Structure formats: C-alpha cells, structure tokens
Amino acid sequence: DGGITQSPKYLFRKEGQNVTLSCEQNLNHDAMYWYRQDPGQGLRLIYYSQIVNDFQKGDIAEGYSVSREKKESFPLTVTSAQKNPTAFYLCASTPGAGRGTEAFFGQGTRLTVV
Amino acid sequence: AQSVTQPDIHITVSEGASLELRCNYSYGATPYLFWYVQSPGQGLQLLLKYFSGDTLVQGIKGFEAEFKRSQSSFNLRKPSVHWSDAAEYFCAVGPNQAGTALIFGKGTTLSVSS
Numbered sequence: 355d356g357g358i359t360q361s362p363k364y365l366f367r368k369e370g371q372n373v374t375l376s377c378e379q380n381l382n383h384d385a386m387y388w389y390r391q392d393p394g395q396g397l398r399l400i401y402y403s404q405i406v407n408d409f410q411k412g413d414i415a416e417g418y419s420v421s422r423e424k425k426e427s428f429p430l431t432v433t434s435a436q437k438n439p440t441a442f443y444l445c446a447s448t449p450g451a452g453r454g455t456e457a458f459f460g461q462g463t464r465l466t467v468v
Numbered sequence: 469a470q471s472v473t474q475p476d477i478h479i480t481v482s483e484g485a486s487l488e489l490r491c492n493y494s495y496g497a498t499p500y501l502f503w504y505v506q507s508p509g510q511g512l513q514l515l516l517k518y519f520s521g522d523t524l525v526q527g528i529k530g531f532e533a534e535f536k537r538s539q540s541s542f543n544l545r546k547p548s549v550h551w552s553d554a555a556e557y558f559c560a561v562g563p564n565q566a567g568t569a570l571i572f573g574k575g576t577t578l579s580v581s582s
Contacts, residue, residue: 396574
C-alpha cells in the first residue's frame with residue numbers, strides 16, 4: 355500500500371545533540387512537508403519542498419535543517435540550536451504544490467529531550 | 469494574512485447527540501478547505517474537503533461540512549456522535565498557489581460522554 359512512513363516513532367535526544375527524523379513516501383508525490391505539533395498550538399510548518407533539491411523555510415525553521423536528494427525522501431534534522439525540540443513531528447506530502455491539493459500524513463515521530 | 473480559527477478548544481458531547489465544530493478562515497482568494505481528524509499519537513486523516521461547487525460536502529465516518537462564504541466559515545457536523553469519534557479535529561485552508569502549504573487551526577478536542 356502507498357503511504358508515508360516516519361521513523362522512528364519515538365526518539366530521545368540529549369542536550370546538544372543533533373538528531374534526524376526520517377520521512378519516506380511511495381505515493382510519487384512531488385511536494386513534502388514537515389510540521390511540528392505542540393499541545394494547543396495546532397500544526398506549525400517547519401520546512402517544505404516542492405521538488406528535488408529545493409526546499410523553503412516555513413514559519414518555525416530556526417534550529418532545523420532538511421534535505422531533498424530523492425523524490426521519496428525528506429529527512430528533518432533537529433539541531434542543537436533548537437532550544438525546545440520536545441514535540442510531535444509530522445511529515446506530509448501532496449501530489450503537487452499547486453492549488454487545492456490535500457495532504458497525506460505519516461504517523462508521526464515523538465521527540466523528547468532527556 | 470491567511471489564518472484559520474477554531475474557537476472551541478475542547479467540546480464534550482453525549483453519545484448519540486449531534487455535533488458541530490466551528491471553523492472560521494481568513495483567506496484572500498477562493499479557499500480550499502479541509503477537515504482532518506487525529507487520534508492520540510497518530511497522524512492526521514482527511515475527513516472531507518471543499519474545493520468548489522455544492523457548499524455542503526459529505527465526508528467519511530458520517531461527517532459533513534458546510535461552506536458559508538458570507539460568514540467565512542466551514543463548520544463540521546455529525547448528526548449522532550459515537551464514542552469512537554473522540555479525537556482532535558483540525559480545520560485547514562489552502563494552498564491557493566504553488567509554493568504554499570496548508571494552514572491549520574489549533575484544533576478542537578472532542579470528548580464523548582456516555
């Protein structure tokens with residue numbers, strides 16, 4: 355079945371460490387997105403990519419980095435510069451980056467700083 | 469600026485009672501509107517979407533929503549709530565052009581009492 359796979363489901367990070375969250379899709383979608391979810395805050399856009407080797411910052415990009423070397427993969431790195439990384443991270447994709455395209459979501463990764 | 473407002477943070481409904489979740493949007497063009505549902509620790513699932521045409525749209529799990537341009541609203545309804553409907557519900561708008569992403573409200577948590 356086609357879908358979006360995020361791994362790991364749970365991730366623990368020590369202070370000062372960088373960690374990378376994986377997102378893979380086999381839907382042949384062009385656009386991919388990373389959202390951060392905190393209680394009561396809804397989903398906030400971190401980064402998105404419309405095509406391979408291109409990406410744009412979202413509303414809360416500071417302390418995060420991404421790459422898009424392959425169409426099916428869009429990993430997110432949470433760097434030590436992100437001061438409050440504990441959150442639920444959701445990856446999504448859309449068929450294109452055009453108008454009215456619905457987003458398909460992965461199951462999320464819960465990151466906790468220990 | 470584009471935005472989505474879900475005025476109710478938390479709603480409790482008795483099982484079998486009707487449900488209405490409110491969503492108001494601010495958007496500069498014809499909006500593309502979505503409702504998603506999220507169970508705890510999971511990704512988001514699309515309930516329904518409005519692109520154009522009939523302003524009353526039907527979705528999965530017995531949900532429907534009505535687009536009212538004059539009120540900038542897209543409220544979600546269900547005639548009879550089941551205990552399994554307890555979840556968090558998100559309204560989203562966009563994208564209206566290439567290079568943009570969905571904008572989400574902060575969500576409404578639905579509890580169902582027996």
